[in-house]
Amino acid sequence: MSYCRQEGKDRIIFVTKEDHEAPSNAELIADDPNDPYEEQGLILPSGDINWNCPCLGGMASGPCGSQFKEAFSCFHYSTDEVKGSECIDNFRNMQECMQKYPELYPQEEDKESTTQAESDSVAASAAQTEGSALSPETDATPSTSDPSPDSASPTDSHTAS
Amino acid sequence: MLTCRSVWRKLPPLARASSTLCRVGVRRAVLNNGGPVRVPAANMSTGPSGGGREKQLYVALVGAATLAGGVYAYRTVKGDQRRYQERIDDISSRPLKLSGKQTDEPLNLSEPSATEATETPVEATETEPVAEPEPEAAPAPEEPTPPAPEAEAAASTETTEPVPVETPAVDATPALPEVPSHAPYLLIGGGTASFAAARSIRARDPGAKVLIVTEESEFPYMRPPLSKELWFSDDSSVTETLRFKQWNGKERSIYFQPPSFYIQAEELASAENGGVAVLSGRKVVHMDVRGNKVKLDDDTEISYDKCLIATGGVPRNLQAIERAGEEVMKRTTLFRKIDDFKSLDKVSREAKSIAIIGGGFLGSELACALGRKSSEFGLEVMQMFPEKGNMGKVLPEYLSNWTTEKVKKEGVQVIAEALVKSVTFKDDRLEIKLRDGRLVQTDHIVAAVGLEPNVDLAKSAGLEVDSDFGGFRVNAELQARSNIWVAGDAACFYDIRLGRRRVEHHDHAVVSGRLAGENMTGANKPYWHQSMFWSDLGPDVGYEAIGIVDSSLPTVGVFAKATAKDTPRAATEESGTGIRSESETEETAVSPVASSTPAPALVQQRDNYGKGVIFYLRDKVVVGIILWNVFNRMPVARKIIKDGEEHADLNEVAKLFNIHED
Numbered sequence: 001m002s003y004c005r006q007e008g009k010d011r012i013i014f015v016t017k018e019d020h021e022a023p024s025n026a027e028l029i030a031d032d033p034n035d036p037y038e039e040q041g042l043i044l045p046s047g048d049i050n051w052n053c054p055c056l057g058g059m060a061s062g063p064c065g066s067q068f069k070e071a072f073s074c075f076h077y078s079t080d081e082v083k084g085s086e087c088i089d090n091f092r093n094m095q096e097c098m099q100k101y102p103e104l105y106p107q108e109e110d111k112e113s114t115t116q117a118e119s120d121s122v123a124a125s126a127a128q129t130e131g132s133a134l135s136p137e138t139d140a141t142p143s144t145s146d147p148s149p150d151s152a153s154p155t156d157s158h159t160a161s
Numbered sequence: 162m163l164t165c166r167s168v169w170r171k172l173p174p175l176a177r178a179s180s181t182l183c184r185v186g187v188r189r190a191v192l193n194n195g196g197p198v199r200v201p202a203a204n205m206s207t208g209p210s211g212g213g214r215e216k217q218l219y220v221a222l223v224g225a226a227t228l229a230g231g232v233y234a235y236r237t238v239k240g241d242q243r244r245y246q247e248r249i250d251d252i253s254s255r256p257l258k259l260s261g262k263q264t265d266e267p268l269n270l271s272e273p274s275a276t277e278a279t280e281t282p283v284e285a286t287e288t289e290p291v292a293e294p295e296p297e298a299a300p301a302p303e304e305p306t307p308p309a310p311e312a313e314a315a316a317s318t319e320t321t322e323p324v325p326v327e328t329p330a331v332d333a334t335p336a337l338p339e340v341p342s343h344a345p346y347l348l349i350g351g352g353t354a355s356f357a358a359a360r361s362i363r364a365r366d367p368g369a370k371v372l373i374v375t376e377e378s379e380f381p382y383m384r385p386p387l388s389k390e391l392w393f394s395d396d397s398s399v400t401e402t403l404r405f406k407q408w409n410g411k412e413r414s415i416y417f418q419p420p421s422f423y424i425q426a427e428e429l430a431s432a433e434n435g436g437v438a439v440l441s442g443r444k445v446v447h448m449d450v451r452g453n454k455v456k457l458d459d460d461t462e463i464s465y466d467k468c469l470i471a472t473g474g475v476p477r478n479l480q481a482i483e484r485a486g487e488e489v490m491k492r493t494t495l496f497r498k499i500d501d502f503k504s505l506d507k508v509s510r511e512a513k514s515i516a517i518i519g520g521g522f523l524g525s526e527l528a529c530a531l532g533r534k535s536s537e538f539g540l541e542v543m544q545m546f547p548e549k550g551n552m553g554k555v556l557p558e559y560l561s562n563w564t565t566e567k568v569k570k571e572g573v574q575v576i577a578e579a580l581v582k583s584v585t586f587k588d589d590r591l592e593i594k595l596r597d598g599r600l601v602q603t604d605h606i607v608a609a610v611g612l613e614p615n616v617d618l619a620k621s622a623g624l625e626v627d628s629d630f631g632g633f634r635v636n637a638e639l640q641a642r643s644n645i646w647v648a649g650d651a652a653c654f655y656d657i658r659l660g661r662r663r664v665e666h667h668d669h670a671v672v673s674g675r676l677a678g679e680n681m682t683g684a685n686k687p688y689w690h691q692s693m694f695w696s697d698l699g700p701d702v703g704y705e706a707i708g709i710v711d712s713s714l715p716t717v718g719v720f721a722k723a724t725a726k727d728t729p730r731a732a733t734e735e736s737g738t739g740i741r742s743e744s745e746t747e748e749t750a751v752s753p754v755a756s757s758t759p760a761p762a763l764v765q766q767r768d769n770y771g772k773g774v775i776f777y778l779r780d781k782v783v784v785g786i787i788l789w790n791v792f793n794r795m796p797v798a799r800k801i802i803k804d805g806e807e808h809a810d811l812n813e814v815a816k817l818f819n820i821h822e823d
Contacts, residue, residue, distance in 0.1 A: 002812070009715040010557040013812055017721070017821040024816035029804045037689040051364040052679065061363035062422055066434045069367065103419045 049076055062104055064097035340440060340461045341429050344372035346681060347455065347465035349445045349618070351375025353383055353667060354471040354649030354674035356417050359437045361678025368435040369682075372426065374457070376444045379499055380423065382415045385667050385740065387502045388523055389697060391415070392530035400503045415499075448622035450642055467681045470624075470633060470647045471674065472615040474665070478608055479518065481581045488586035493606045496523060505607065509534055512604035513541060516593060518581060519609035520546025520553055522696050525568060527607060529699050532572035542572060543601065545579035545593075551698070555706075556775075557716045560789070563770050564698060571699045576601065612665055614651045627653035630663035637687035639677045646681055648673040656688050658805055659709055659784055666694035668742040691799050695741040703729030705741055705795055708785035708802045710777055719815035720773030720789070729790075741792075774798075774815045781807045783814070794818050 002015040031038075034045045042053045051060040051069060059068050071094040074087035084091075098105035346362050348355045351373045359371045373381070382403070390405040399405065403415045424436035447456040454464040476495035483490070494505050509515065509531055517528045528544040535542045548554060550561035551568050569575050580596035584606070593601040614632040618624070624641050625634040632653035635641045639654055647654075649670040653663040664673075669692035679686055697703040770789065777785030782805055786798040797817050808814050 007557075007559055010559065011715075011717045012559065013717070013719045013815075015719060015721055015812065015815070015820075019812075020721075020816050020819070020821060022816075024813045026808055026810075026813040026817060027806070028800060028817075029806070031800075037686055039690045052361050052675070056364070058360055058418065058422070061360040061437075062418075063424070063434075063436060065363055066367060101421050103421045 049073060063101055064094060064105070067094040067097045070094070339427050340443075340457070340463065341372060341426055341438075342462070343464045344370060344429065345466045346371040346469075347463060347467070348373045348469045348471060349455070350469075350471035350473055350649070350651075351377060351379070351381050351439060351441065352471060352473050352649060353381065353417075353670035354473075354652075354677070355469065356381035357671045357674025358469050358471065358646075358648060358678035358681070361675045362682055363435070363437060365679065365682040365684075368433070370429050370432065370435040371437045372429055372463070373437065373439045374443055374445055374455075374463070375439065375441050377498065378442050379416075380420060380439055380441070381417050382499065383417065383667060383740070384497070386415050387499065388496070388526040388530065391502060392506075392534070400506050403499065445618065446621075448618045450622050450624075450645065453644060466644065468645050469674075469677050469681065470618060470641070470645065470651065471649045471670075471677075472618070473650045474612040474614040476608065477611040477613050479581055479584075479610060481583050482606065482608060485584040486586065489584050489591060489606075492586075492591055492604065493608055495608050496527065497612075508605050509540060510538060513539070514543070514603040515540065515605045515607060516543045516545065516591075516601060516603040517607045517609060518545055518593075519611075520544065520548050520551050520577075521555070521609065521611075522552070522694075524607075524609035525551045525564075525698055526696060527609060528573045528575075529568060529571045529697075532568070533699075535572040541574070541603075543574040543576060543603065544568070545576035545581070545595070545601065547578065547580050549577055551575070552696075552712075554712055555710050556787075557712055557718065560718070560770060560775070561712070564702060567699055567702045612650060614653075614663070616651065627661075627663070629653075630661070632663045638680050638685060639673060639688065640680065646677040648677040654688055658689075658691070658803065662709070664692065666692060667740075668692040668694055671742070689803075691802055693742055693795050693799070697729045700729065702790070703792075704787050704789045705792065705798075706785065706787040707795060707798050708777065708783075709779070710785040710787055714777045714779055714785070716775050716777050717811045718770075718773055718775040718789075719812055719820070720770050721820045729792075773820055774818050776811050776814070783808065783811075788818070791818060791820050 002013055002019045004014075005012045040050045040053065042050055042055055044050050049069075049072065059065070062068075067090070071087060071090035074090045075084035078084045078087060080086060099107065346359075346366075346369060348358055348371060352375075355373055355375075359373060362369050362371055375381075386405050391399055391403065394405050396402065396404070396406070404412050405415070406412050422437070424432055424438050426438040426440045429436065429438040444458040445455045446458050448468075449455070452464070453466070453468075454462050455468070456462050476497050478493075478495055482493050494501055494508070496502070496505060505527075515531055517524050517531070524544060524546065528542060531540065531542045534540060544551075546553070548561070549558065550556075550565040552564055553561050555561075556564060565575055565577065576595075576599070578597075579599070581593055582596045583594045585592050585594070590602050590604060591606060593603065593606070595601065616624075616626050616631070616633055619626045619633060622642075622645070624645070626632070627634040630653045632651045633641055633647040635647045635652055635654045637655040637657055639646045639648055639652060641647050650663075650665045652673060653661065654673070655661050672690055672692040673688065676684075676686060676688060676690075691707055693705055693707040695703065695705040772790035774791060775787040775789060776783045777787075783801055786801065788794055788798060801814060801817075
């Protein structure tokens with residue numbers, strides 16, 4: 001059973017698991033997915049890519065940022081049957097650029113194969129591959145409905161920037 | 162004057178009459194140049210018609226009052242005049258320092274073309290890679306920027322090296338071209354907020370050219386590990402590498418990006434796709450808002466299109482220590498930067514005793530970190546503060562007391578309710594004398610008594626400084642003036658939901674830096690996404706918090722019994738990151754490491770605040786939430802604060818957090 005105490009202006013309640021079993025009747029205001037103030041996910045309500053998404057780490061802002069943006073945009077807007085098949089050059093540019101900065105973009109096996117998979121466009125669904133293309137470690141579901149909580153992830157050594 | 166008034170009040174029947182008299186009298190006296198005061202008997206209902214003695218008393222009182230008033234007025238005016246004169250003298254002495262350099266300017270302005278001609282062949286002989294972009298850099302900046310400020314800036318950059326300009330020798334200094342004369346995006350300060358803004362700008366403005374000017378000699382780095390993870394590292398070279406291993410073995414550097422991320426300052430103007438350049442070891446000393454330019458401490462000027470001020474702050478010191486002289490100051494650390502961490506690490510190995518003054522986040526974290534080393538090094542660690550318990554200004558009293566016990570268990574001698582009166586250097590040791598007479602002897606002091614926001618540029622820039630919270634006063638969109646934004650510790654901003662505030666936390670620097678960067682690229686968004694903060698005090702106590710967490714507010718705490726699984730260690734293992742704010746953006750590991758015992762050990766004590774949620778209320782609305790040993794639920798907390806609703810039963814709200822589960 002819950003147990004309550006008051007210490008001056010502070011109230012203390014101890015609860016057991018059973019006390020909290022019943023669902024809460026606290027009311028929360030429904031979120032507006034198009035709220036301009038909110039932090040957006042990877043894909044904006046307009047369908048554009050949110051380059052400032054924390055989920056991208058520093059990919060869009062580093063030295064190879066523009067190559068990355070080109071490649072990724074091309075893929076995102078590609079309407080080919082095999083999505084992104086016309087973007088191979090962009091991806092190659094991006095890879096060449098990244099190879100110049102091995103410290104920033106560690107050339108890992110699975111990373112390379114993932115990028116390869118992108119350019120070969122063996123993609124199950126656009127949303128999923130968009131998530132995995134970026135970096136295996138920093139994955140974030142690119143949903144627009146929940147505001148992805150923000151923090152400029154100080155990149156760890158595995159994350160491309 | 163006031164004493165006179167109180168004397169008058171003691172004569173009630175005459176008080177009103179005589180006060181009006183006095184006013185009339187003083188006015189008369191001033192007008193008549195101190196002529197005799199006459200009593201206009203006709204105006205008074207209680208006229209002192211009878212009794213010459215009373216009349217004399219009146220005159221005496223009024224005369225005394227007039228005299229006292231006159232003396233007071235005279236003294237005040239003289240004092241003000243003196244202070245004014247001192248200030249004028251002070252100001253007039255300053256231009257003298259600059260005038261020496263300024264006289265060079267008109268001389269060089271007359272021959273900019275000649276010097277430029279001599280510059281380029283000189284530079285061509287240099288073998289540095291700088292030489293190549295140089296001839297480009299000279300004509301290139303003129304294209305994107307209007308010629309007028311360009312010529313000005315070019316002339317002024319040349320004035321910094323008056324000697325080599327006049328004698329065009331091969332040793333034309335590389336320092337000349339290093340500072341670009343114009344930066345589309347200029348970020349003053351090289352800390353967390355600045356870096357977050359740089360990243361945001363680069364993401365949103367393709368090919369953006371961002372220049373970070375910092376006083377420090379380091380690239381941007383994050384501060385939390387300096388008082389947390391770096392102390393727990395097993396690596397003996399941690400002070401050099403500044404890398405820390407997280408619980409799950411993943412290593413990371415405290416620098417946001419390795420040096421190869423940044424481009425050279427001199428390449429900024431010509432970089433095809435832009436980039437972020439860091440100009441280190443330079444201080445911005447003057448800001449010309451009207452001319453959209455700043456001046457550095459070496460007199461170079463940089464003009465900008467958009468500017469961010471992210472100057473952070475400087476640790477406060479105790480007056481007792483500042484007064485105490487050099488021997489004491491030498492043995493005192495004001496902890497904030499990498500160098501402070503390095504020197505404190507050295508001290509912790511050499512000294513026998515360290516005293517930490519301050520019971521807030523930094524003081525408590527350092528105390529716990531050093532406390533853990535205390536047994537290792539035979540080090541005595543003490544922590545003293547004026548409050549009753551650790552985090553006394555943040556946690557409600559019961560929790561503050563509980564936390565203090567935990568801190569003590571980390572090997573720290575906690576001295577609560579301690580006000581430092583004086584510090585002396587005696588017998589090769591420091592002696593701290595407290596207000597209540599207690600004496601504490603130690604070898605080294607760490608002062609963690611707050612941060613003074615750096616608003617040095619406010620004066621020259623004509624920016625408003627907030628008198629309540631300190632820092633630059635900015636609006637809800639972090640804007641101070643048209644092209645100037647402020648973010649991080651130095652920004653006193655308007656939070657739409659919670660009101661005007663200034664926040665000194667890492668995640669706030671990230672959030673506000675990002676927002677400033679967005680607004681600098683045209684987003685026009687207010688501060689809306691609430692930042693969070695966290696703290697770990699030893700392996701058993703960790704919490705995340707959001708909003709206004711002030712112990713003077715009424716609180717409601719809902720607690721469950723803790724199991725062995727609810728510790729900060731378990732949280733970081735599960736999320737795979739040491740920086741708690743990141744666990745929200747990085748996907749939590751699918752299979753939790755769960756190295757903790759599978760069978761939860763239930764603690765039977767009733768008042769064990771193992772884990773729970775604490776709500777801070779202001780006018781019945783939740784304005785702050787602490788998640789006590791409950792992790793990865795920050796989005797729920799953020800939502801509750803964002804809604805700003807009055808909830809009748811906070812226990813129901815607490816249910817949303819599922820505190821009994823992992």
